[in-house]
Amino acid sequence: MKKHLILSFAMLLFVGIASSAAYKIDRLEPAFWWAGMEDENLQLLVYGENISELRPSIDYEGVSLERTVQVKSPNYLFLYLKIDKSVQPGAFDIAFKKKNKTQLSYRYELKQRRDGSAMRQGYTTSDVMYLITPDRFVNGDPSNDEVAEMKEGLDRSDDFGRHGGDLAGIINHLDYIEDMGYTALWLNPVMENDMPEGSYHGYAITDFYETDARHGSNEDYLKLSEELKKRDMKLVIDMIMNHCGSEHWWMKDLPTDDWLNFQDGWQVTTHLRETNMDPYASDYDKRNHADGWFVESMPDLNQRNPLMADYLIYNTIWWIEYADLDGIRMDTYPYPDKDFMSEWTRRVMTEYPNFNIVGEEWSSNPAIVSYWQKGKHNPDGYVSYMPGVFDFPLQDALVKALNEDDSQWGQGLPKLYGMLANDHLYADPSQLVIFPDNHDMSRFYTQINEDFDLFKMGMAYIAVTRGIPQIYYGTEILMTNPNSDSHGEIRAEYPGGWADHTANAFTGEGLTADQKEAQQFTKVLFNWRKTSSAVHNGCLKHFAPTHANGLYTLFRYDDESVVMLVMNKNPEAKDVNIVPFKDEVIGAATQGTDVISGNKVSLAGETVNVGPRSFLLVEIKK
Structure with missing residues (x-):
């Protein structure tokens, strides 16, 4: 009950x-x-x-x-x-x-x-988020696999069914998460989704104040937060202001005639997110985007109703205070009423000035994504108070940069350089959340055609460039979705999370040699990142790839150190001219340390050698 x-x-x-x-x-x-x-x-x-x-x-x-x-x-x-x-x-x-x-x-x-609650520090640029779909990570408490009064039971044979992962499984494996170098945990929604089918993902909420009983209880969620705090780790909640589930308790007795958008007869959203900032957009198009539903099972909430607006805002603050949260990931940010979202972010950030929020605007156009960030001066006068947004444009550019043939004009690594040059559009690029993949897209290893060299190059870039990295569970062990881009396959069970698994990512048993190497590589990379103030808060400078040379160099630097990343997509090793780097960044330093191997790297000459289809990541202490 x-x-x-x-x-x-x-x-x-x-x-x-x-x-x-x-x-x-x-x-x-x-x-x-x-x-x-x-x-x-x-x-x-x-x-x-x-x-x-x-x-x-x-x-x-x-x-x-x-x-x-x-x-x-x-x-x-x-x-x-x-x-x-x-x-x-x-x-x-x-x-x-x-x-x-x-x-x-x-x-x-x-x-x-709690003492200091109002001034709680949200996640920062020193953090790395680990994203977990709770139903698919670890089944730590089989007793909650089936809950008699809930509509959907366990069905592991169905990619879109409930598989039994829960909060207990996550709590039991915090040692692994911490050991991998992750410092913050973002879970796909754990609030109640008492839907008849396909409810495992968490985005069709039926009770905004209750944890889904198949994941555990509110007390279990609070325990997770407490256990993370003991490790100096952070918890990021996944919230949805745009919609609820069609089985939400209020759907049988709606308070008002305008509690939902298109309440008398639902219609699907046009997904025209550009109408939010388009100076020529018609009211008709704006309404059909913002008020339309994703699907019939996800009623679209009307945040223009002041009672609904307040309900959602106080619910948000309740969860932050109750669970001692460190951040919010806001789902489908450009779909609710945008004036409400401005007020929502203002109210949350007024209550918690050092908190952090990141919004999902899935566009590869940085002019659209940047519109939603705090501090952006928009031509239409729209004001947001949200510190960060997900950097979908950079994710798209990274995959293209790795996959494309650099011998073709404007292809390959120049795409990465060019996208980063768009940072002038953002009020604060350091607050962007960067990622190789997430729960809604094909696995990173699949996107780069299961090329292990490109995997390591891409992960090194995510670790070093500006922003706050987010890694999806299983990316560190090369999880793939080779058969389809089905969300059910993308969100597969984590090896070792169920008793009948033959492979176990927590112990290494049954993993391939490449999977073990990828896991160890990721562990070294992100544990090192914890220690690098230059990566956390330093300046960034990059040197443009020239036509068809397949090389790209990026620096992070502060008063303590310089970090140099050189990416080489060529099939042969390259001697890279570092004289321009010395003039502008490295200075008189004659030696650095290879972050991955720990070996010393000489900088005394005019070049450094970078292996074929590889990268060189060097830290230079001042």
């Missing part, structure tokens, strides 16, 4: 209900809050049969009920509270009355915040 329900929720969250036969509260969200928040306002959604017939009241010093909103459905009340910053933590009754007689009472709690 859901912890929201009164019978199971009362003791766990200090909720007391004394009800008459006529009325009861099925839900009150959020179920508790905190004293001392920056925002002194709070919306409470109250749901129960004919609850709108009652009039709530509160008697607690520092808390006042500012207004009560009734809606079309008689089963909802929206309460707006003002909570003074000086209010003391404690519990109080919300009395629901009819004709001055209390019909029921709800015990509400204001909790004590």
